[in-house]
Amino acid sequence: MSEQIPLVDYLVLGDxxxxxANECSTCGASYFDRRNACASCFGTDFHRxxxxxEGTVNTFTIVAFAAPGIPVPFVSAVVDCxxxxxxxxxxxxxxxxxxxxxxxxxxxxxxxxxxDDNGVEAIGFGFEPTS
Amino acid sequence: xxxxxxILGIHMTKFGKHTDKDTVDLAAEAVHGAxxxxxxxMADIGVxxxxxxxxxxxxFGQQLQKQIGQTGIPVYNVANACATxxxxxxxxxxxxxxxxVDMGLAVGVEKLAGAGLLGGGGQAKSDxxxxxxxxxxxxxxxxxxxxxxxxxxxxxxxxxxxxxxxYGGVDFELFAKISEKNHAHSTLNPLAAYQKRFTLEEIMxxxxxxxxxxxxxxxxxxxxxxxxxxxxxATLKKLSLExxxxxxxxxxxxxxxDPYEEACxxxxxxxxxxxxxxxxxYEQAGVGPADLDLVELHDCFxxxxxxxxxxxxxxxxxxxxxxxxxxAPWRDGATPVNVSGGLQSKGHxxxxxxxxxxxxxxxxxxxxxxxRQIEGAKVGLAHVIGxxxxxxxxxxxxxxx
Numbered sequence: 001m002s003e004q005i006p007l008v009d010y011l012v013l014g015d016x017x018x019x020x021a022n023e024c025s026t027c028g029a030s031y032f033d034r035r036n037a038c039a040s041c042f043g044t045d046f047h048r049x050x051x052x053x054e055g056t057v058n059t060f061t062i063v064a065f066a067a068p069g070i071p072v073p074f075v076s077a078v079v080d081c082x083x084x085x086x087x088x089x090x091x092x093x094x095x096x097x098x099x100x101x102x103x104x105x106x107x108x109x110x111x112x113x114x115x116d117d118n119g120v121e122a123i124g125f126g127f128e129p130t131s
Numbered sequence: 132x133x134x135x136x137x138i139l140g141i142h143m144t145k146f147g148k149h150t151d152k153d154t155v156d157l158a159a160e161a162v163h164g165a166x167x168x169x170x171x172x173m174a175d176i177g178v179x180x181x182x183x184x185x186x187x188x189x190x191f192g193q194q195l196q197k198q199i200g201q202t203g204i205p206v207y208n209v210a211n212a213c214a215t216x217x218x219x220x221x222x223x224x225x226x227x228x229x230x231x232v233d234m235g236l237a238v239g240v241e242k243l244a245g246a247g248l249l250g251g252g253g254q255a256k257s258d259x260x261x262x263x264x265x266x267x268x269x270x271x272x273x274x275x276x277x278x279x280x281x282x283x284x285x286x287x288x289x290x291x292x293x294x295x296x297x298y299g300g301v302d303f304e305l306f307a308k309i310s311e312k313n314h315a316h317s318t319l320n321p322l323a324a325y326q327k328r329f330t331l332e333e334i335m336x337x338x339x340x341x342x343x344x345x346x347x348x349x350x351x352x353x354x355x356x357x358x359x360x361x362x363x364x365a366t367l368k369k370l371s372l373e374x375x376x377x378x379x380x381x382x383x384x385x386x387x388x389d390p391y392e393e394a395c396x397x398x399x400x401x402x403x404x405x406x407x408x409x410x411x412x413y414e415q416a417g418v419g420p421a422d423l424d425l426v427e428l429h430d431c432f433x434x435x436x437x438x439x440x441x442x443x444x445x446x447x448x449x450x451x452x453x454x455x456x457x458x459a460p461w462r463d464g465a466t467p468v469n470v471s472g473g474l475q476s477k478g479h480x481x482x483x484x485x486x487x488x489x490x491x492x493x494x495x496x497x498x499x500x501x502x503r504q505i506e507g508a509k510v511g512l513a514h515v516i517g518x519x520x521x522x523x524x525x526x527x528x529x530x531x532x
Binding site for chain 2: 009066074116118
């Protein structure tokens with residue numbers, strides 16, 4: 001199997017793909033980006049925590065019109081993963097209001113983005129319906 | 132006790148496509164209008180706060196001075212996304228309030244006609260030779276479209292849908308009805324970019340941009356400028372009866388950013404900072420939502436207007452759908468909202484918006500709004516949101532004189 005790289009550094013690949021968050025060691029606020037300090041308590045000590053791979057759609061939109069090069073339509077959503085809000089696309093589902101709704105149960109899923117000149121495959125993530 | 136702040140003169144240009152005018156031309160037109168309205172000249176102005184996003188690094192305020200009067204006064208070039216106009220006004224107000232100057236001028240201008248979709252893309256497509264992690268997420272490719280959306284119609288669609296998820300009673304048709312109201316209101320506003328009434332069917336059947344926002348449910352990119360001159364009570368007392376009669380009291384002037392809350396870095400939270408700004412503004416002004424005769428709020432998308440009914444306290448928490456369905460925000464309702472046509476129909480030349488909405492309220496408080504006059508208007512509120520986020524709220528009161 002060829003070498004893989006995640007789309008973002010908070011996506012962990014392997015047997016059980018999942019997301020990791022930077023959690024503030026002082027107040028527990030969690031973030032997905034590189035941090036200078038905690039926006040909530042200003043603490044500077046963080047540790048990595050695994051994020052639940054199943055969740056509920058808190059909100060979504062079906063983007064029909066996007067910047068050039070972005071395939072449309074796609075479903076953008078915020079998923080509540082056991083208390084951690086995660087931004088991601090809903091995938092493996094028809095992108096129309098009859099198939100997508102707030103409150104629907106979803107789980108993390110990965111997909112290939114393409115391969116670079118070194119044969120490295122980039123892997124993205126989204127959320128798919130659990131049923 | 133600090134002296135009162137007054138709007139002495141204010142002006143907005145026609146919003147729309149101004150192919151024969153550049154950014155400075157439009158701003159100069161707004162300033163000349165405001166100066167004439169105030170009955171002063173550039174020699175009376177002690178500070179200039181200039182808002183423009185498209186030329187934010189170009190020293191826009193100084194370019195403007197070179198066309199309207201280089202008096203050597205300090206210029207503050209301000210940028211705060213869609214709250215830029217309100218930020219310019221707030222800057223001028225702070226200078227007057229601090230006692231450093233007697234009169235301040237704020238101007239906001241944008242040339243946006245034909246600008247298309249805002250907020251998305253930006254990064255070059257990086258699918259290429261080698262996947263290289265970049266930025267704060269260590270992303271090997273642009274995330275817009277792959278991890279949610281960065282486009283404004285999509286972001287604000289999610290903000291409206293989240294409200295619906297939390298409180299219920301919200302669907303595509305409700306959002307479209309909000310847009311129907313604003314387009315209907317705009318038919319009475321000769322300065323609006325669009326003055327066309329749409330049926331609900333036309334709005335729902337138009338091109339989908341980001342569900343549930345169709346094209347007429349999105350703010351209209353256009354050109355426009357607005358300018359205001361503010362002064363203090365002591366200075367106003369020395370002016371003519373006519374100037375004092377037409378002056379509008381700034382009962383509250385507030386600018387907030389979003390405090391940290393869970394999820395606020397995942398999907399922008401436009402709610403809490405608006406609630407905070409509204410609360411501070413009502414306290415400053417000594418009025419409540421029930422006292423408002425009209426509200427101009429930041430309906431950058433139909434989905435945004437709904438949540439701000441709640442955020443500004445125009446309804447009880449969770450009651451925005453019921454508030455709309457009661458007819459309250461129509462111009463003949465209990466709390467008219469966006470009688471100008473709002474950003475969806477009047478238009479949204481970004482940096483002008485936060486002063487143009489003040490102009491609209493002033494126009495009614497002065498009893499000069501013609502066909503769309505809200506009769507007997509005494510108190511009004513103007514609200515803007517710049518995503519990222521900044522929120523400006525101003526409460527305005529008719530002069531007692």
